[in-house]
Amino acid sequence: MIELLIANNLVKRFRTSGGFFRTSTTDILKQVSLNIGHGETVGLVGESGSGKTTLARCITGMLTPEEGDVQFDGIDIHALNRQQKKHCRQAMAMVYQNPYLSLNPHFTLYELIAEPLETAGNMRERDRQERVANLMAQVGLADIPLTQRVTTLSGGQAQRIAIARALALKPKLIVLDEPTSALDVSVQAQILNLLVALKESQNLSYLLITHNLDVVRYICDRVIVMSEGVIVEQGETENVMTDPQHAYTQLLIQSTPHLPTPPPPKQDTDTASPG
Numbered sequence: 552m553i554e555l556l557i558a559n560n561l562v563k564r565f566r567t568s569g570g571f572f573r574t575s576t577t578d579i580l581k582q583v584s585l586n587i588g589h590g591e592t593v594g595l596v597g598e599s600g601s602g603k604t605t606l607a608r609c610i611t612g613m614l615t616p617e618e619g620d621v622q623f624d625g626i627d628i629h630a631l632n633r634q635q636k637k638h639c640r641q642a643m644a645m646v647y648q649n650p651y652l653s654l655n656p657h658f659t660l661y662e663l664i665a666e667p668l669e670t671a672g673n674m675r676e677r678d679r680q681e682r683v684a685n686l687m688a689q690v691g692l693a694d695i696p697l698t699q700r701v702t703t704l705s706g707g708q709a710q711r712i713a714i715a716r717a718l719a720l721k722p723k724l725i726v727l728d729e730p731t732s733a734l735d736v737s738v739q740a741q742i743l744n745l746l747v748a749l750k751e752s753q754n755l756s757y758l759l760i761t762h763n764l765d766v767v768r769y770i771c772d773r774v775i776v777m778s779e780g781v782i783v784e785q786g787e788t789e790n791v792m793t794d795p796q797h798a799y800t801q802l803l804i805q806s807t808p809h810l811p812t813p814p815p816p817k818q819d820t821d822t823a824s825p826g
Contacts, residue, residue, distance in 0.1 A: 552588035555587050557621070561612060565579055580605055581780040585606075587783075590755070590756060591757075592770055602779070603777055612628045641720045647729075654716070658700065659700060660698070664716050667716060689747075706733060706735070706738060714745065734768065784797040
């Protein structure tokens with residue numbers, strides 16, 4: 552498989568205050584390496600504080616590691632100047648856990664989805680309107696008025712808007728940071744099916760951050776297990792799930808609540824209540 556992203560030996564430190572003008576540093580990432588292929592979904596699992604989100608921010612250029620490098624489509628993203636990094640980051644997008652917190656509640660749905668297109672420029676208003684309408688259809692919300700605000704939507708509908716916004720600039724990689732954990736179980740299944748369908752139709756690559764190995768088992772090709780800033784195990788999802796080699800992975804599997812198996816992907820409209 553041709554690699555889309557390669558991260559080599561990433562080290563990320565954060566400075567903490569010790570009082571009386573004393574400071575110390577803590578290594579959040581400790582020589583972490585990973586790769587994501589074109590059209591591949593990789594799960595990144597571990598408890599809170601294991602370094603998952605910090606790693607995601609380093610590979611998308613939101614944070615700069617103290618050591619190591621990140622190659623995205625053959626380009627070292629941390630060696631780029633500000634303008635070059637802006638263009639490179641347009642090929643990446645993020646979907647966060649809670650759409651009510653990650654999306655501006657004062658924007659209309661049209662403004663939320665169109666904002667990345669306006670920021671990128673070089674698109675006429677008429678073309679933006681057509682693109683937004685197409686994106687709404689792709690996430691199963693073609694019948695929702697674009698004049699509404701995200702606060703009027705159910706949790707699943709709001710997350711679909713976040714996904715539509717992430718798709719606006721036709722990214723190659725989407726980082727999904729706990730994209731279903733704030734949703735009801737039945738709605739989680741709908742969102743997972745949507746992500747599977749979008750991956751296939753648009754040849755997307757995903758990095759899925761989660762603590763739920765059932766979600767990883769359903770959607771991911773490979774899984775990476777992190778603990779205290781170190782990758783303790785990685786491999787093909789089914790191999791890791793059926794024959795975990797590390798004690799930490801075994802504990803994660805034992806403690807994961809099981810989701811019902813989602814039905815096959817289909818176009819549907821989420822009508823569940825918020826939350």
